[in-house]
Amino acid sequence: MKPNALILFTPGTNRDGDVAQALTLAGADSQITPLTTLRKDKTDWSAFQMLVLPGGFSYADALGAGKLFALDLSHYFLDQVQAFVAAGKPVIGICNGFQVLVKAGILPGNKALTETRTATLTHNQGNHFECRWVSLKPVSQNCLWTKGLSDIIDCPVAHGEGNFQVSESVVAKNLSVNDQLALVYVHPDGKPASGLYPVNPNGSVMDIAGICNPQGNVLGLMPHPEDHVFPFQSPDRIHRPDATGLPLFLNGVRYASES
């Protein structure tokens, strides 16, 4: 069955069209839906096989990127989100969507939502917005989105608050032990970034570009694989034709259609 993805939309969401395009290429249908509509229509989320929190500046990043969208989620849609995650369906949050998942406590997801958060995405160490192409290495074999991927993914980052930080170093260590490190920033040849700017564009601990929950169905990442699904998008299309972000979406869609 062709899976149907629910793409959440708030004021300030702006990469919804980009991710919808990537999902189409990967073989899924999708529906971009404002939260106001979901509330008004009392939409049943279980009719969808995938959930997408796209990039953008929800509520203009007021009070911290993703914070107010996260508040909407936990206030209006807590049951729906928890059910979606618990059902093991593929969930992806990209850039602002990642910020939302973290600020809502859905990622890293090792603790109950009500407990104090242990991880965050904060201002880039360079103190400015950064738009550039980066290289990502898929790591986690537990994450359904990155499982089995071996090629490096090239795609742009475009964010000011993508610096992944944890309250204690043990939290980061646990992410590694639990195989929750989905994607890390690397040099184009795959060598670790080791915190070196601009290979690691924002100063994230352990070069973390994306993480998943312990179950492996929820992925959050700062870079934009949805903006590298066509050859014309890549500045390196001639000598790195295989480094697209499409395999990530193919994985998610395959999983959604199988289950």
Added chain:
Amino acid sequence: MKVNGSAAVYRFVVKPNTANDPRSLGYLADAHSLSLNQITQIRCHDLYFVRGGLDEPEAEKLAAQLLHDPVTQVIEIDLLEIPLTDHNPNQKEHPATRTIEVALRPGVTDPVAEQIVRAAHLLGISSLESACTGLRFIINGDGLTDDLLHLAAKRLLSNSVIQTYALGEITPSFSTAAQSHDLVESILLRGLDDTGLLAVSSSRRAALNLAEMHAIQDYCERENRDLTDIEFEMLAQTWSEHCVHKTFKSQVSVKRDKSDSRSFPTQYSHLFNQTIRAATKQVNADWVLSAFTENAGIVEFDGIHELSFKVETHNHPSAIEPFGGANTGIGGVIRDVIGVSAKPIASTDILCFGPADLPLSEVPEGVLHPRRIASGVVAGIQDYGNKMGIPTVNGAIWYDPGYVANPLVFCGSVGLAPKGSNPHATTPGDHIIVLGGRTGRDGLRGATFSSMTMDAQTGEVSGASVQIGAPVVEKGLVDVLMLARDSELYNSITDCGAGGLSSAVGEMASECGGDVQLKKVLLKYPGLAPWEIWLSEAQERMVIAVPKKNLEALSALCIQYEVEMTDIGNFTGTGRMRVFHGATLVLDLDNEFLHHGIPQRHYSARINKPRFETGQTISIDDQTNSDFQNTLLKLLSHPNIASKERTIRDYDHEVQGGTVVKPLCGLRHDGPSDGSVIKPLASMTNHAFVLSNGLNPEYGKIDPYQMTWLTIDEAFRNAVACGADPSRIAILDNFCWGDPTRPEIMGDLVQSAQACLEAAVHYEAPFISGKDSFNNEYLGSDGKLHAIPPTLLISALGVMPDWQQSLTMDFKHDGSLIYLIGDFAPAFGGSHFNLVHPTQAIDEGLPVCSKANPRFYLAFYKAVQEKLVAACHDLSEGGLAVAAAEMCLAGRLGAQLHLRNNEVPIRALFGETSGCFLVEVTAESQFEFEDLMSNYAIRLIGKVENHQNLQINHAKYPILNVPIADMLSAWKDRKIAGGLA
């Protein structure tokens, strides 16, 4: 400001829990760059104030769940004493640690405060009434006197136009429920003499001249009544330079030197129609769908879609509040594109600033330091473009002492729409619907403000002219209006720009008439007079004409996308514009007079002969400046030529997924692209478009006529260098000029406009839109008039049938051949060589612009279509040597070039020329390429080589040999090996 006695006010201070806080470090670096070296540390904290009947647990809940991030921040809560007062604790006891707090002035848009109220209610704290935000700076250092702190507060930490500050704790000010007041004044014009008329114009800052005031006086006589203030303000705005371009529409008498061999018409009866618009008519391109009639020019794209393009300036607001000025500049031009029912898909920004290293002591009174202007402008563009999700893909930054007091900010927007989707069918009975932001006092008299010369008080008296944008509100307008367009819910559309509702509704009602009820307009805060509501330039508003049957569907869309919609009246068939405030008729003007009653202006122009004729060169001694290597590095590190990477990366140039050629290109994505190529995802074809620009005020200082030819050639050739079809390039003009009442300024304008006509026709590149900004002058406290150089921006929009034709400028293959193609005629007039060697400047005329250029570009385009070109870069500032250096450093590949024996090396290396490219052609394409280009000047000048040096030879000897690493450090870091900078 007083606070209601019953309401508690809580103050929250949010601090980073690390000493290594990037924002604080950024402020410290800025303080040191302004030579505030006594400051050794700055810690920046966020302040939030909330008012309402909150109890302590509620305040704690707000702190824990909303106002701070527990991983990176700590938060403190205080219950403030009422009434609120400024509080100044411990300042004397700890002179080494001082506090400055900054808050927004009442009435300045504060989107975070609005969100705090919304979110608190979500959290169940319904007693929270209002909120406001601020910043706290804890400053450490030696000898922190009050004077120094005031200086830091004014020069770095706050801007008095939009903020207040206090040494110590600041008193918050809250906004309250909004109502208008109904005061309408009468403006007596009947019976006034000339002095009296001009006094009215000046006291209301109307910028109307005597003839215009007479026309209004005559109208009062005809209608046998006085005008209300709102009527007078509407006339002033509708007739402002900004809105009607009266300088360009004027009659001009031209005088020139008898010895000047160039010929110009001696009289223009309508400058614009006889130059710019005439060019578009003469070119008569069938792919131009709309030129100069709408908010943006429109061209055919892929058979299914149309592209719209508009470039605006926002100079004066950016001078006094750089962030807000640029922010609302980009917001305004985006609305122009929405105003032709198109989705904005790309932005451009061309910026002109004073030198970044200007000593603080040389900054005139009332002027912000160029560094502060530059960083504020870039942050404003970044904030708006990124948050709206529009890629900022093309631009330029130019530095010149002439822009210290009067920076230029050109903002452009490109839109995409299905062909013919913009309706123009306002029908009597249609409802006048305002969508988007609320109306405040912001931006009052912006249209007339931008039509006046700035003075040292401008920042103070015109503070209200500057606004802060709310990009997410404008994003909502795009969300709603694109769907409304596709469902055909509206009959016509216009943006609220300069002049606000007065301008937008006035324009839409100009054919039929309209009735408006001001009491229905949603306000941000209380106390606005009727004329203020009508004229307010509050941002993020669009006006549409909606038939009654569609109101419900539109309202549903607005609820879905959280956009405010207000029905303020109806279009009528009366031919008059009428505005009510409650039951009172406050404005009742005849459309014919309002829109066509303005008398045409008459100007005198004086064309001065340029000091050096175009193409006039002098013979140069071979020995002049033989340190070519150092000259090349100096040029590469000149701020106009050096890498703009730090700025470019602040802008999202990837969103919407269509950016094929990015602003930076090459092996490491850091070479300077000649333009950008976009393939919109919405197009199912392979069509792509190119954005590029041309600008050279250095040429403008010498000869505005020739500058214009060269600028059009540059914009055009940049587009061709990226792969655009030369027969599908449209151009836009943006003039930033001085005071047109001065004949020599008008003379410069006439020369430039005349050259626009001639060059556009010669290149068959129609103008599709344009804008002019005059009075870019500044009366300093020294009493001298500071004028900017005549500055013309030409923006080009080119189309190519297949994105795979697009080119980048980086060398790609070891062993490729390098050709110098085009009529190579280097000259030093206005050159960057002269800028980096002021004592050895070579005084000459500007480069010629070969008449063969357009044909040559067409021939080159054939080679591009045949995929014979691996890389292409145009020769511009700094000449051949800089172009070659940039191709090497972008590709991280070396090259060897050979000059001709009969060439003077310095001229060939650094002279500037029009109409030339350096291109890389692989060996296997050599014969086909040479064959295709055989009718044009091409020369095989060298080879790409697999080493890390650029070597240039003359008469078989190397005269320049520079490692790529040295060129990179000059170009990227502005550091010259051996410290010779």
